Amino acid sequence: MRFTKDHEWVELSGDIATIGISAYAANALGDVVFVETPEIGKAVKAGDGFAVVESVKAASDVYAPVSGEVVEANGALSDTPEMVNQDPEKDAWFAKVRVSDPAEVEALMDRDAYEAFLATL
Amino acid sequence: MQSVGRPTQPQAVSATPDTLTGARGLLQDEVLIFELGGWDKTGVDLAEPELDASDLGDLVRVEPIGLPGLSEPETLRHYVRLSQKNHAIDLALYPLGSCTMKHNPRLNEKMARLAGFADIHPLQPQSTVQGAIELMDELSHWLKTLTGMPAVALSPKAGAHGELCGLLAIRAAHVARGDARKRVLVPTSAHGTNPATAAFVGYLVEEIAQTDDGRVDLGDLEAKLGPDVAAIMVTNPNTCGLFERDVIEIARLTHSAGAYFYCDGANFNAIVGRVRPADLGVDAMHINLHKTFSTPHGGGGPGAGPVVLSEALAPYAPAPWIVHGEDGYSLDEAPAGAFGRMCAFHGQMGMFVRALAYMKSHGTDGLRQVAEDAVLNANYIKARLSPVMSAAFTGPCMHEALFTDAWLEGTGVTTLDFAKAMIDEGFHPMTMYFPLVVHGAMLIEPTETESRNELDRFCDAVLKLASAARSGDADRFKGAPFHAPLRRLDETRAARKPVLKCPPPG
Numbered sequence: 001m002r003f004t005k006d007h008e009w010v011e012l013s014g015d016i017a018t019i020g021i022s023a024y025a026a027n028a029l030g031d032v033v034f035v036e037t038p039e040i041g042k043a044v045k046a047g048d049g050f051a052v053v054e055s056v057k058a059a060s061d062v063y064a065p066v067s068g069e070v071v072e073a074n075g076a077l078s079d080t081p082e083m084v085n086q087d088p089e090k091d092a093w094f095a096k097v098r099v100s101d102p103a104e105v106e107a108l109m110d111r112d113a114y115e116a117f118l119a120t121l
Numbered sequence: 122m123q124s125v126g127r128p129t130q131p132q133a134v135s136a137t138p139d140t141l142t143g144a145r146g147l148l149q150d151e152v153l154i155f156e157l158g159g160w161d162k163t164g165v166d167l168a169e170p171e172l173d174a175s176d177l178g179d180l181v182r183v184e185p186i187g188l189p190g191l192s193e194p195e196t197l198r199h200y201v202r203l204s205q206k207n208h209a210i211d212l213a214l215y216p217l218g219s220c221t222m223k224h225n226p227r228l229n230e231k232m233a234r235l236a237g238f239a240d241i242h243p244l245q246p247q248s249t250v251q252g253a254i255e256l257m258d259e260l261s262h263w264l265k266t267l268t269g270m271p272a273v274a275l276s277p278k279a280g281a282h283g284e285l286c287g288l289l290a291i292r293a294a295h296v297a298r299g300d301a302r303k304r305v306l307v308p309t310s311a312h313g314t315n316p317a318t319a320a321f322v323g324y325l326v327e328e329i330a331q332t333d334d335g336r337v338d339l340g341d342l343e344a345k346l347g348p349d350v351a352a353i354m355v356t357n358p359n360t361c362g363l364f365e366r367d368v369i370e371i372a373r374l375t376h377s378a379g380a381y382f383y384c385d386g387a388n389f390n391a392i393v394g395r396v397r398p399a400d401l402g403v404d405a406m407h408i409n410l411h412k413t414f415s416t417p418h419g420g421g422g423p424g425a426g427p428v429v430l431s432e433a434l435a436p437y438a439p440a441p442w443i444v445h446g447e448d449g450y451s452l453d454e455a456p457a458g459a460f461g462r463m464c465a466f467h468g469q470m471g472m473f474v475r476a477l478a479y480m481k482s483h484g485t486d487g488l489r490q491v492a493e494d495a496v497l498n499a500n501y502i503k504a505r506l507s508p509v510m511s512a513a514f515t516g517p518c519m520h521e522a523l524f525t526d527a528w529l530e531g532t533g534v535t536t537l538d539f540a541k542a543m544i545d546e547g548f549h550p551m552t553m554y555f556p557l558v559v560h561g562a563m564l565i566e567p568t569e570t571e572s573r574n575e576l577d578r579f580c581d582a583v584l585k586l587a588s589a590a591r592s593g594d595a596d597r598f599k600g601a602p603f604h605a606p607l608r609r610l611d612e613t614r615a616a617r618k619p620v621l622k623c624p625p626p627g
Binding site: 031033034054056057058059081082 | 313554557612613616617
């Protein structure tokens with residue numbers, strides 16, 4: 001699993017990247033009340049906003065950590081947004097993207113680097 | 122001598138009994154208005170209308186309309202009871218940062234109720250409302266003079282509506298020169314309405330990073346500007362309560378990229394009478410009459426967000442345009458060049474009257490002092506609270522003082538808990554968790570209308586709460602408010618499982 005400085009995680013399996021937000025982000029947001037996942041077929045570019053997560057505190061964009069095409073979205077999140085607080089780094093994935101350049105994933109932080117980054121915040 | 126009297130002194134009692142009805146003395150418990158009235162009642166005596174054949178066909182309503190039936194006193198009492206549970210600027214300080222909750226002078230109300238302003242209709246012949254149009258013209262003159270801008274559109278009905286007006290004018294200017302653009306740049310500390318407005322107009326929104334001292338990062342701005350950028354939207358002073366000291370350079374960079382500078386005027390109260398936005402290079406700015414110019418917020422009356430426009434944008438200002446000709450005043454409802462209109466009529470007339478009354482009763486020197494005192498009061502609060510609470514940025518602030526929640530670390534008390542405990546102490550909480558760039562933000566804006574006494578009363582209460590939080594009295598905060606009409610509301614459940622429908626009539 002790799003992480004971005006904006007607290008998204010991505011896990012690559014073949015050319016399919018599963019994307020979500022980190023436990024740190026879920027905790028910082030507080031109780032999540034709404035999630036908007038991207039449409040299937042949407043072309044995304046690394047760094048672009050591609051989903052929205054809203055808590056009682058704030059609405060935040062979720063940025064695509066990699067470029068590619070959305071092939072699946074986690075529909076369960078619209079009815080049970082609390083999953084993002086309960087299991088942010090597994091069941092509460094936001095979307096799966098067919099990546100156009102797997103090297104983009106390699107360039108992101110691994111867990112040790114991400115935790116070191118969190119320690120600086 | 123009269124021998125029959127009544128007891129005049131209270132008797133000692135051993136306990137305080139609960140009331141039999143659940144009411145708390147003269148503070149009435151109040152249900153929703155839909156739970157109050159019967160569906161089959163009506164409070165007015167109107168003749169049954171004779172129904173002509175309708176053009177609506179099968180769209181004619183056959184179900185009951187579902188409005189509660191209440192008499193006038195029942196209706197009046199319902200809203201007065203609700204108002205007794207509310208907080209208002211007429212009750213105490215209202216330190217909601219970025220909202221400029223200042224006193225609404227009663228002189229404004231008196232002027233707004235003059236029949237020539239209050240009892241006119243927008244479809245009346247213009248010859249019969251010359252005074253009202255003249256008032257709009259005079260208000261325009263004041264707004265243009267205070268901002269240094271050549272044109273103003275009075276009709277936008279709130280700040281965000283003004284942003285929409287400004288961006289529509291910018292889009293029209295670009296389209297007119299065959300240079301339609303795609304992106305709008307917004308700093309991370311912006312009001313949420315800025316990116317929302319840009320997206321609503323159809324632009325892609327991109328964030329500009331912030332420097333460590335809470336201001337626009339010029340390097341990042343320069344990197345993101347390009348031939349497809351339509352505008353930047355900057356609030357000055359910004360939502361961290363800081364003046365964007367590089368604003369002239371921001372304007373220069375923006376203009377050299379062919380983009381326009383939209384300024385969010387929500388914080389104009391900090392600089393009114395001292396700084397003219399035109400001199401900073403601003404192309405469009407909305408002015409919240411309900412903030413800077415003391416007209417009521419929310420339930421006290423609608424907002425009003427006139428937009429001043431630069432020479433470049435003025436030709437695209439929305440209708441109506443006020444014209445002062447030989448035959449007096451008139452409203453041009455279809456000027457060539459206007460991008461359209463913002464609303465059916467001419468804007469919030471009652472707010473125009475109130476704002477002009479405020480301007481004329483203060484004069485330009487008085488308005489200058491408004492800004493100075495607003496900044497002084499915020500710095501007084503910042504100075505009194507900073508020894509205990511953690512200021513987000515060092516140095517003096519403008520009209521609002523911003524704190525982080527770093528000082529609460531280890532106490533078990535959050536910004537939300539602290540805000541709720543302030544209700545128990547009789548104060549409306551400050552703005553919390555905004556701006557988003559600061560952790561656990563607490564944003565305090567006292568405005569110039571508070572006296573030294575009231576500022577001290579507020580600071581004393583906050584400092585007492587702060588020392589309670591730090592001495593381990595977390596229970597006082599976790600369960601707060603204890604003394605409000607309602608206890609802590611479950612915001613999460615309200616957002617996840619909202620109950621949006623009242624029971625149907627039947």
